[in-house]
Amino acid sequence: TQLLEQSPQFLSIQEGENLTVYCNSSSVFSSLQWYRQEPGEGPVLLVTVVTGGEVKKLKRLTFQFGDARKDSSLHITAAQPGDTGLYLCAGSAGTYKYIFGTGTRLKVLA
Amino acid sequence: DAGITQSPRHKVTETGTPVTLRCHQTENHRYMYWYRQDPGHGLRLIHYSYGVKDTDKGEVSDGYSVSRSKTEDFLLTLESATSSQTSVYFCAIKEWTGTGYNSPLHFGNGTRLTVT
Numbered sequence: 001t002q003l004l005e006q007s008p009q010f011l012s013i014q015e016g017e018n019l020t021v022y023c024n025s026s027s028v029f030s031s032l033q034w035y036r037q038e039p040g041e042g043p044v045l046l047v048t049v050v051t052g053g054e055v056k057k058l059k060r061l062t063f064q065f066g067d068a069r070k071d072s073s074l075h076i077t078a079a080q081p082g083d084t085g086l087y088l089c090a091g092s093a094g095t096y097k098y099i100f101g102t103g104t105r106l107k108v109l110a
Numbered sequence: 111d112a113g114i115t116q117s118p119r120h121k122v123t124e125t126g127t128p129v130t131l132r133c134h135q136t137e138n139h140r141y142m143y144w145y146r147q148d149p150g151h152g153l154r155l156i157h158y159s160y161g162v163k164d165t166d167k168g169e170v171s172d173g174y175s176v177s178r179s180k181t182e183d184f185l186l187t188l189e190s191a192t193s194s195q196t197s198v199y200f201c202a203i204k205e206w207t208g209t210g211y212n213s214p215l216h217f218g219n220g221t222r223l224t225v226t
Contacts, residue, residue, distance in 0.1 A: 042219050
């Protein structure tokens with residue numbers, strides 16, 4: 001069974017601080033996606049990383065795919081209250097299946 | 111907006127009763143999914159469909175069945191609801207972008223099901 005473990009599970013920080021969320025597995029994935037979910041809504045895609053070692057930036061968010069394509073990280077610079085939400089990583093386990101991580105709940109205090 | 115509608119949005123039912131959740135999409139995407147979301151577990155795949163009448167099991171399929179008689183509708187049925195099936199259920203479609211493993215998922219807004 002393929003599993004994705006995210007850490008930390010919960011994170012509460014002050015506005016302006018930096019943070020990193022980790023997504024780890026013992027399995028290799030074809031690609032890895034990051035989603036953000038807000039209360040009462042479904043997850044929304046932030047980014048897809050495909051190549052080992054790939055780095056993608058989305059404004060203050062930096063995503064990295066591990067060299068061996070088993071892990072990924074999300075770094076947020078100068079967090080803002082609007083970044084509050086549940087962050088989920090998801091690994092592509094073939095053409096049809098996506099395995100989701102356990103989630104990191106982020107709260108950014110003003 | 112991927113045009114995904116889930117119904118109902120909220121439901122309370124009693125143990126042992128059958129329940130059907132509906133997912134409707136407006137863009138003729140081939141792949142559709144049902145996930146459940148529980149604290150500490152992220153999203154877990156229940157069933158998925160890769161075409162009309164083509165479905166397969168996910169990691170937590172026990173106690174659930176699905177049907178897809180039309181491209182736009184994917185139904186999830188709990189034959190006899192149990193308290194362990196209290197959860198938030200999300201439907202998703204895969205927006206095919208040329209390579210299957212890169213394609214993003216688009217989610218509906220979920221159905222909160224409570225089994226008493």
